[in-house]
Amino acid sequence: MTELISIFVGMALINNFILVKFLGLCPFFGVSKKLSSAVSMGAAVTFVMFIASTATWVITEYILIPFEVEFMKIVIYILVIASLVQIIELFVIRTNYALYNAFGIYLALITTNCAVMGITLLNAQQSYSFPESIVAALGAGIGFTLVLAIMSGIRERLEMSDSPKSMKGLPIAFITAMLLGLAFSGFGGMI
Amino acid sequence: MANMLRKIHPIMFVTLVVLISVTLLVFTETLTSAVLEERRQQQIVDELGNIFPEIDNFVYNEEIEVFTLYAGGVTIGYAFLAIGAGYVGDIAIVVGLEDSETVKGIIIISQQETPGIGDRITGGGFISQFAGLSINAVNFKQDGGQIDGITMATISSKAVIDTVRDTAIEKVKQIEGVE
Amino acid sequence: MASFSKEFSKGITISNPIFILALGLCPALAISYSLDNALGMSAAVIFVLLGSNIIISAARRIVPNIMRIPTFIVIIATFVTIVTLVFQAYVPNLYQSLGIFLPLIVVNCIILGRAEAFASKNPVISSIADALGIGLGFALALIVISLLREFLGTGGISISLFEQLFNAGSLSFTLPAFSEHPLAIFVLSPGAFLVIGLLMALFRWIGQKKND
Known part of the structure; x- marks a missing residue:
């Protein structure tokens, strides 16, 4: 149990996907301008990470490893x-159109999101057991959503502040990410 | 019929692409894995003298991937590679055993642990604790073993300890099976 | 020939993947703490980009439209696997320090983006120019970032890549007083955000100066 925690x-x-591992930066800078879209994106990524980790674990364990x-x-x-x-996209369109309207556009972006591919590769590299892979995927997804939400809150305010012309938009967002990263490095001593 | 063909064609096309891809990859893998295997062995051979200074000859058993070491015609121990997942990436360790129960010494040949924190596992203070230990005592003191972990780098040091112990137990079984 | 050089130079300057388009950021931030990593990553990306651009552009007329993206993905993944296997066998230290970012080239937006936006619509020669231009633009950005980070973060620069490959000597240079108290933050993760943020601002500032 302590292992899983x-x-x-x-x-x-500690190893936040965005701030420390640098995975999933495109959505981080792309959709972190509004809090509501940041949370939707985070939830969609977490869900796909969870499903993908489950599927790739089964494939790795029962096909890739036995057949070398x-x-x-x-x-x-x-x-x-x-x-x-x-x-998932087809399923959501057919069953719950309101949900599709909220998440649909993010789903399409997720295939080339390195956070999802990243978690499956990390699980394989660490040779995690099934529960460990699931917990890792959920942890990574929740950490991703958390940082995306924090960042969007900050960026909503940054829009109104008077930063130099060449710093507006992405550059100032990078500097903000640095400060967030410094703050998160404080978690380093927890384990 | 033509309609049917039009529907199936895209699927057949992708299947063909996947088949070509698999063929290419199997070919590349066969080529590179030979180089990789040779390099792995060489890395162990390079370290043998550092763990067993008196060594003058060795025999490699490909099946169980263990080096049996000799000095003056007498078996002085065994050596093999142990690889385990650390905090960041894989840690590769050459493990030397005096006999089927005692560790002679270990050397970490590659790791990517956090600079200044986890990478202290390569320091002499941590590594030297393994020398002369019985395999079963390769564990933290609080877990009934004889090794002091590294402050702030518990996961990295535990990875080394677990990898060395688990691989050693497995290899000893294989060595005894062969003899 | 004129169009070749046009396609080639646009990737380095006006549509530089990192500083202007902000694509492929994950590897640019993650592995740019040393020059060795930057060179290795650039070589891998250029190889994959060139290979996939050539194949996709040569096969552009026979790929069924609805299976376009899956086909591209399989082609790109094949090249990425080849690079991964070759690095693992011939430059193991580099393979280890690039970690999961080597296989992650497969989801690098730059590569699928070029396949979809350029190679699937253009002849082989201009696709080669496009791949080389975008690839070198990526490489240059990575090299600039890693030079700054490694120098400020460790107080010197060292290249050991060629030593692993050809048994040549390693190149290294350190600034004596500075290397004893380097600004370690630059090799840690927050430093990556700082360096890229400032370089992006610089690129934009130069662009704005030119426009004025």
Whole structure:
């Protein structure tokens, strides 16, 4: 149990996907201008991470390792993630259109999101067991959502502040991310 | 019929692309894995003298991936590579055993732990604790073993300890199986 | 030939993937703490970009439209796996320090983006120019970032990449007084955000000066 908790805290706070591991930066800078879209994106990424980790764990454990074709994992993981995203998208369109309107556009962006591919590769690299992979995926997703939400709150205010012309937009967002990263490095001593 | 073909064609196309891709990759893997295996062995051979200064000959058993070491015709120990996941990436350790129960010494040959924190596992103070320990005593003091971890780098030091102990237990079984 | 050089130079300057388009940021921030990493990553990205651009542009007329993206993904993933295997065998230290960012080239927006926006619509020659231009633009950005980070963060620069490859000597240079008290923040993760943020602002400032 302590093992799982330390994986969760490690993934969510200490090795935060965005601030420390630098995974999923495109949505971080792309959709962190409004709080509501940041939370939707975070939730969509967390969900896909969870499903993708489950699927790739099963494939790795029962196909890649027994047949000794682990070197095929890049091709297989990316195909699994791409098809999962498609299936989820179809499913959401047919069952809950309101949900699709809220999450749909983010789903399409998720295939090429390195956070999702990243968590599946990390699980494989650490040879996590099934519960460990799931906890790692949830931790990473929640940490991702948390930082996305914090960042969007800050950026909503930054829009109104008077920063130099060449710093407006992305550059100032990077400087803000640095300060957030420094703050998060304080979690380093927890484990 | 033509309609059917039009529907199936895209799927057949992607299947073909995947087949070509798999063929190429299997080919590349066969080429590179030979180089990789040779390099791994060389890395162990390079470290043998550092763990067993008196060594003058060795025999490599490919099946169980263990070096049996000799000095003056007498077996002086065994060596093998232990790889485990650290806090950041894989840690590769050459482990030397005096006999089927005692560790002679270990050397970390590659790791990516956090600079200044986790990478202190390569420091002599931590590594030297392994020398002369019985395999079962390779554990933290609080867990019934004889090793002091590194402050602030518990995960990295635990990774080394667990990798060394678990691989050693497994290899000893294999060595005894062969003999 | 004129169009070749046009496609080539646009990637380095006006549509520089990192500083202007802000694409492929994850590896640019994550592995740019040393010059060795930057050179290795650039070589890998250029190889994958060139390979996938050539194949996709050569096959652009026979790829069924609805299976376009899956086909591109398989082609790109194949090249990425080849790079990963080759790095693992021939430059193991680099392979280790690039970690998961080597396989993650497969989801690098730059590569799928060029396949979809350029190579699938243009002939092979201009796709090669496009790949080389964008690839070198990425490489230059990475090299500038890593030079700044490694120098400020460790007080010197060292290259050991060629030592691993050809048994040549390693190049290194340190600034004596500074290397004893370097600004370690630059090799840590917050420093990456700072360096890229400032460089982006600089690029924009130069752009604005030119426009005025």
